[in-house]
Amino acid sequence: MSEAGIQLQCRLPLADFTLDADLNLPGRGVTALFGPSGSGKTSLLRCVAGLARPAGRVEINGECWQDNARRIFLPTHRRPLGYVFQEASLFAHLSVRANLEFGLKRIAAAERKVGWEAAVELLGIGHLLDRGTAALSGGERQRVAIARALLTSPRLLLMDEPLAALDSRRKQEILPYLERLHDELATPILYVSHSPDEVARLADHLVLLEQGKVVASGPTAELLARLDLPLALDEDAAVLVDTRVVGHDDDYQLTRLGFPGGVIKVTRKALEVGARARLKIQARDVSIALSGENQSSIVNRLPARIVGFGDAAHPAQCLVRLDAGGTPLLARITRLSKDQLGLREGLPVVAQIKSVALLA
Amino acid sequence: MELTPEDWSAVRLTLELSTLVTVLLLIIGTPIAWWLARTRSRLRGVIGAVVSLPIVLPPTVLGFYLLVLMGPQGAVGRFTEALGLGRLPFTFTGLVVASIIYSLPFVVQPIQNAFMAMGDRPLEVAATLRASPLATFFTVTLPLARPGFITAAILGFAHTVGEFGVVLMIGGNIPDKTRVISMQIYNHVEAMEYGQAHGLAAGLLAFSFIVLLGLYAVGGRNGLGGGR
Numbered sequence: 001m002s003e004a005g006i007q008l009q010c011r012l013p014l015a016d017f018t019l020d021a022d023l024n025l026p027g028r029g030v031t032a033l034f035g036p037s038g039s040g041k042t043s044l045l046r047c048v049a050g051l052a053r054p055a056g057r058v059e060i061n062g063e064c065w066q067d068n069a070r071r072i073f074l075p076t077h078r079r080p081l082g083y084v085f086q087e088a089s090l091f092a093h094l095s096v097r098a099n100l101e102f103g104l105k106r107i108a109a110a111e112r113k114v115g116w117e118a119a120v121e122l123l124g125i126g127h128l129l130d131r132g133t134a135a136l137s138g139g140e141r142q143r144v145a146i147a148r149a150l151l152t153s154p155r156l157l158l159m160d161e162p163l164a165a166l167d168s169r170r171k172q173e174i175l176p177y178l179e180r181l182h183d184e185l186a187t188p189i190l191y192v193s194h195s196p197d198e199v200a201r202l203a204d205h206l207v208l209l210e211q212g213k214v215v216a217s218g219p220t221a222e223l224l225a226r227l228d229l230p231l232a233l234d235e236d237a238a239v240l241v242d243t244r245v246v247g248h249d250d251d252y253q254l255t256r257l258g259f260p261g262g263v264i265k266v267t268r269k270a271l272e273v274g275a276r277a278r279l280k281i282q283a284r285d286v287s288i289a290l291s292g293e294n295q296s297s298i299v300n301r302l303p304a305r306i307v308g309f310g311d312a313a314h315p316a317q318c319l320v321r322l323d324a325g326g327t328p329l330l331a332r333i334t335r336l337s338k339d340q341l342g343l344r345e346g347l348p349v350v351a352q353i354k355s356v357a358l359l360a
Numbered sequence: 361m362e363l364t365p366e367d368w369s370a371v372r373l374t375l376e377l378s379t380l381v382t383v384l385l386l387i388i389g390t391p392i393a394w395w396l397a398r399t400r401s402r403l404r405g406v407i408g409a410v411v412s413l414p415i416v417l418p419p420t421v422l423g424f425y426l427l428v429l430m431g432p433q434g435a436v437g438r439f440t441e442a443l444g445l446g447r448l449p450f451t452f453t454g455l456v457v458a459s460i461i462y463s464l465p466f467v468v469q470p471i472q473n474a475f476m477a478m479g480d481r482p483l484e485v486a487a488t489l490r491a492s493p494l495a496t497f498f499t500v501t502l503p504l505a506r507p508g509f510i511t512a513a514i515l516g517f518a519h520t521v522g523e524f525g526v527v528l529m530i531g532g533n534i535p536d537k538t539r540v541i542s543m544q545i546y547n548h549v550e551a552m553e554y555g556q557a558h559g560l561a562a563g564l565l566a567f568s569f570i571v572l573l574g575l576y577a578v579g580g581r582n583g584l585g586g587g588r
Contacts, residue, residue: 075487077490077496081488082488083485089482091482093504102499103490103491106489106491106495148489149488158488
């Protein structure tokens with residue numbers, strides 16, 4: 001009966017549509033539930049937590065939390081989960097320290113996997129412990145809420161747009177902490193978001209929801225590069241490329257990042273050789289040339305092959321999906337260029353990458 | 361205008377009655393307020409209206425029906441006699457029962473408002489932090505609703521201190537048993553002892569003012585009087 005991974009079968013009638021999800025998700029890493037507002041992301045998360053009562057089954061790494069067929073439904077407080085709500089949800093009548101202890105003291109000592117020091121240090125809240133919650137900024141509140149959830153040593157961490165209520169500066173303040181969660185904890189995380197940026201930075205696995213239905217579910221890099229999904233229509237259509245640092249160029253102050261499709265040079269980063277680096281390459285920053293002769297200032301030119309075309313947000317443009325040594329790339333070009341260059345499926349071309357963003 | 365021993369007896373009885381009634385009301389009113397704040401039952405409107413009736417009903421009407429109900433022919437009267445408790449009218453116990461009904465809405469409503477203002481979120485958060493519903497009630501709900509409870513206690517106490525019509529109908533005017541301050545003032549006025557009446561009446565006036573002052577001070581932070 002015990003199977004690794006997160007299995008969700010949830011059917012729940014909502015106001016405008018019925019949430020109907022049947023998902024098999026990896027039992028580790030960050031899985032993002034992504035979709036427009038009101039697509040049922042939060043409802044799905046609430047089903048997993050037992051805050052909503054769907055018909056179906058919820059099984060987390062072999063542990064059954066709900067199974068209608070076997071008449072099992074664990075109430076929320078019996079599920080070993082952590083939940084971070086969208087808005088700061090600290091108890092106003094308790095200090096920061098008492099908020100953190102609220103969950104911790106209900107966990108048997110033998111079950112405590114995340115230590116006090118570790119959680120406090122991980123989220124950088126040591127200096128806030130003796131304050132009241134009213135004196136905290138939005139970002140600080142959310143960090144305390146995350147630490148509070150972690151201290152219950154959850155076997156699944158649910159995060160409902162934990163950054164949505166924050167301005168972009170606070171977001172930048174918290175994102176590094178979330179990345180550390182991802183890197184340092186073995187706990188699987190279900191992360192609800194409608195921000196492509198957050199998804200690109202944090203998620204290993206991606207679930208696309210629309211009107212309560214699962215449109216797609218798969219590894220993030222794979223899904224982002226698919227032309228048939230609404231992600232590609234977004235102004236910010238982009239792909240993720242996982243690379244490793246292969247070396248530094250001292251003369252030109254560049255860092256070389258290698259992946260199966262070639263080498264991408266970026267301005268020098270303080271990364272060790274062999275370190276992992278995830279790049280986000282936006283479709284609008286990729287252009288296509290027919291020959292490999294370098295007659296432009298663009299440094300990163302990768303041989304690639306055209307594997308397909310898709311629509312872009314504007315009718316003047318189209319998306320070209322490229323394959324660079326097995327790694328998908330997206331280029332957004334005008335339909336005029338497509339015809340003038342005679343681009344077609346299977347054609348070998350050169351992808352010229354104007355800029356990349358280093359995510360982590 | 362010194363207070364007479366009878367006056368002091370009325371003051372003591374009033375304080376005893378109000379304290380006991382307030383404590384009992386907080387115990388009885390909390391589950392009712394919880395239910396009214398959170399139920400989706402269709403009975404909510406009916407129960408809410410019944411609980412609130414004493415706000416609009418003349419106390420004499422309420423007292424009259426309680427008298428009938430608790431009397432030898434009434435359902436409650438027969439029940440208490442069958443239990444060997446005797447009849448409730450014209451006893452201190454009868455007064456306590458009547459006062460609880462009379463002051464119920466003044467206790468239930470502030471607590472209910474506090475529960476409703478709090479919303480579901482703190483309860484959900486507590487559940488995700490492994491707190492059972494009972495633990496949540498004592499460690500989250502009660503502390504968060506504390507201003508509502510303070511308001512409820514003050515209103516329930518003050519309202520019971522001030523009752524007259526119900527006492528007149530159901531308790532009569534028995535020294536040391538049912539003769540509360542408001543009855544004693546009535547007695548003094550009937551006997552044309554205006555000076556004595558003043559002593560007690562001025563005391564009640566000052567008491568009421570202080571209570572409301574305190575309430576509005578709390579209300580500034582919490583709701584009643586301050587407006588939410």
